[in-house]
Amino acid sequence: MKGFVFFSLVVIVLSPVAAHADAIDDNTLCYEQFSTGNDKAAVDYCSRAIESGKLPTEDLVAAFINRGVALRNLGQSRRSIVDYSMALKHAPKDAMIYANRANALRDIGELDRALDDANMAVKLDGKRPASYFVRGAVYEAQSRFDSARRDYMQALSLDPANRDYQDHILALDAKRAKQAQQGGGMR
Template structure:
């Protein structure tokens, strides 16, 4: 039992005790004892969100069933009642009907599968997955349970597992167009998802954009750019770029590894850098700044 289920169970029991305390006409000592018990339970199990599921009603129904008060026929009638309530979009009421049906016949895979549909409508996809799996436990060839499991898995983003579930449903019932459509749609969704490399590149580009914005707001950078605009010199631009690169590299060594990954993932940026370097080489040959005896051109910032 998950922690959430434990809290929900204890929370329902605490609400039952509070109701009894408000209605009982016992001695103050007994009332105080119950109040202490409630406080202790709430201290160990923090109160969960309010639920429309009546745990006391479920317990009473299960107790009557265990004592012979229920049968498979009763379970079928309760299932039909739940189906009617689902059509009326009364999902909480339908859930209670399916709960009672399961109490009458705890091994019926249809009851669990139908309750999984109610959980999906209520947005509790983990419980829908659990009920679909329970249905398949009692009937592994129940194609509707495979499809419903796929529906719940899609809701939580587990697309590969959903595809496996839909594939099994199609295998068991190959003529079902609905199952095939769900399988094709989920496959397409999985293909359309960005891979890790793309996601990382997007995050890295965003980080570089933020860094550029900070640089442009720096008065010293603006002063340098103003100077370049006046001098109109590509060589001055390259020299200034090298100086800025050395300064930023000293402050943030990780920056250049990010830039290298950006260059590898974006051919357009790499081509631009190669063009600038070629221009620098051509300029060096004419004025001697990059020729023999002069310093070699810098192809990448220092690490």
Template sequence: MRSHTPYCLIPGLVLGVVLGLVLPASGAVAQFTFPEPVEQTEPQTPQPAQNETSAQSATPEIVLTPPPLPEATAAPETSPDTEAAADTATAVRPDDVNGIVENELCHAQFFDDGTPAQAVIHCTRALESGDLSEGDIVTALVNRGVAYKLNGQLALAIEDYTAALEKSPEAGDIYTTRANAFLEMSQLDAAISDANKALAFNPEYAAAYYVRGRIFEALGQNTFAGDDFMRAYELAPDNKDIEEKAWAYGSNQN
């Protein structure tokens, strides 16, 4: 069975709302690198942006075009009997499921008119199909976890992130995502542990510094929080969320 998805992490949605990964369900490998930090001879405080521009997210944006969602068609008026018959006729049988297609449909739900609930359905079908390679299973688990998180089902999100990490134990991006979920559940010890693991695997990952800074804030350790926000700003100076935090802490040092 060929692998349809080389394992590559593409964090997806809005930072601070859902620092989650949305992994592409296609064969192309998406490439992203953060800008190299600028060497400075003396510490400088970041300045607020002078104009409104679309900024790079603290996590990389999707760089693959997701498959188009099926066009919705208006449902004809039906009676309860015809609705029941239609449900039976359109029920998905296990033998009819193509796991690769379901994985792609899951990914597509994070764009345009897709919904987290539909993402959960498609990812679940993909995972239960038996069609997926190890890399594709990680993709489906992470994307379903993101969908659960968007639905406020944090325990289920963490369960999926944990299953993904069992298959890809050195994925700092997934540790960062799980750390953010732990933070939202106020499980701060687990959150800081995951953030530290993420940075151990990737010490140049701006999102991990940002998340750990938020965890330090929640712990009341503002000095450490400020250090992490400033480091995140050095690594991703064009990100608005990071810039705001770095500016807030930098201005307080003056």
């Protein structure tokens, strides 16, 4: 009888630990699927991890971010904005989350809100090249080409080997040259 009581007690005590481990495992699987490009599976695993209610705050933030990125990759930018907003409730000073949400807002044409988020990303971490790059992309979407170029150049100065930054500057310069050749100036 004592052995049975002890066994039952262990099961009761370990049950929350097992649920926590399952949530962590789902979160890990979410990241693995996301990093290999299987966005639908990433959304499923992240959703299970989030809905478990068992993730520590840091892991919950990661799950919201990863699911947000996967959703955006699947063309569901509005849903990704919700996830980034939830992540920001737990990590309000994370520049990367603001930059991610700015990209999703830009996707749906909410350029003023996107610029607000991009500005916050730069304010929170002025050494993060991706924040400048995202803000440059928002400026470009707003046809503010001088500001876009300035931010792309800042991103490149912080990460000189980044080919994406170089390519965007070259593409923007080509666009500006073509526009000038056609007689319309670009700001």
